[in-house]
Amino acid sequence: MKNHVGVALAAGLVLGGLSTMPAHAADPAPTDVKISWKDDTFEFIRVTWTDTGAQPNRVFVRKTGSAVEKFAVHVAADGENVVDLRKDLVSEYGNTNGTLEVGVAVGTADGLTSPVAVSAAFDTFEAGTPRLVSWAGSGTSTLHVKWAAAPAGNDSTPGDPLDRSDPVRFDPRFKVAGGESKPAGPTGPATELTFTGPDAPYDFYVLSENEWFTGNPSELVHAGRTKFTASIPTWAVAGTDTVIRGTYSGPEYVGATLQARNSATSPWYAVTSYNNLTDGTFEFRVASRGTREYRVAFANIASTVGPVVWFGGYTPAVTTTTQQKAIASLAAPSAVAGSRVPAYLSVLPEVSGAAQLQRWNGSAWTVVGNVALTNGNATGIIHQTTIGATAYRYYVPAHTFNGLGVAAAYSNQFVLTTTR
Secondary structure, three states: OOOOEEOOOOOOOEEEEEEOOOOOOOOOOOEEEEEEEOOOOOOEEEEEEEOOOOOOEEEEEEEOOOOEEEEEEEEOOOOOOEEEEEHHHHHOOOHHHOOEEEEEEEEEOOEEOOOOEEOOOEOOOOOOOOEEEEEEEEOOOEEEEEEEOOOOOOOOOOOOOOOOOOOOEEEEEEEOOOOOOEEOOOOEOOOEEEEEOOOOOEEEEEEEEOOOOEEEEOOOEEEEEOEEEEEOOOEEEOOOEEEEEEEEEOOOOEEEEEEEEOOOOOOOEEEEEEEEEOOOEEEEEEEOOOOEEEEEEEOOEEOOOOOEEEEOEEOOOEEEEEEOEEEEEEOOOEEEOOOEEEEEEEEEOOOOEEEEEEEEOOOOEEEEEEEEEEOOEEEEEEEOOOOEEEEEEEEEOOEEEOOEEEEOEEOOOEEEEEEO
């Protein structure tokens, strides 16, 4: 009974370019040479044939129609008419170099004693280089990538015994600089993937695979991160602008949005934005109309120049307290003692509520009385009976304006002089 011979174990494996030598006394050629994949691991090509009687055999791979053997395996006369050839050895001689065939003859290492019988010709084409179709980013490090298989090559042996109808498989991978390549998703026929990677920067690519080769990698999708700084004031006075400035680096163009929220538990909303910053700096100016938390959001960008995705993010949130601005004035700087003199108050923003008129008694501020504030305006009455100059001011407590808090403020001091 012949024994099964594998190419990795067969005694007499010959590599190199050998010419098939004609036999001195011809034996009948083997018949029915067939090739197939050994199993679904696609690591070995199984070769079978039929002999007349128990004969030693020489099994080899060569270019289709050539007489030059690329490598050979010898099977003893009592061996089984089966050889498993390692795919990696076979594929070295195929691919773009042309089609191959397996030859089987009666013979030994010393030569052949029969004509050569050959298998059907077959090709060993690789799957090719995948082509990136689109790339985009979301969240803090998630990529959405689509790709397509390489165009099919010209198959000169369509339907050969080693051809498969299964689609090309793709192996998505990622790599952090200085690290090892790791799977980004399952290997299979899918041509798109949503992949949450590590913190950028990292690179994403796709390998194509078929039964013969792992193909060349696609272009790299580089996942980078926009770097930024922001200076957000903690205090502002109503009637002036809150100015937020900063820097950024990374993409050529970047979108930045100033966001605000009314409290630590309320949702963020957009205040104003730039769609295409280009000079590495930004500045936002907004009217100071109430206390809010601010941050600057940088958008994720998919570069149209090359396969690059920039991940943005948020600057740290800062609370900018808005203080009311209070301006006081007198109807007249002097009056006769006992007169009633109006003292006007104007407040920004235009709050409604109450303010307190205060007087300096020489050692402390004392309360004269409360006055009503309506849409930022109030009028107090000073009834001064003593002769001389007395300083006054308004105190405006904290209010709420359009749902936003505004901090308390004092007005400027003003002096009323009374005479007889």
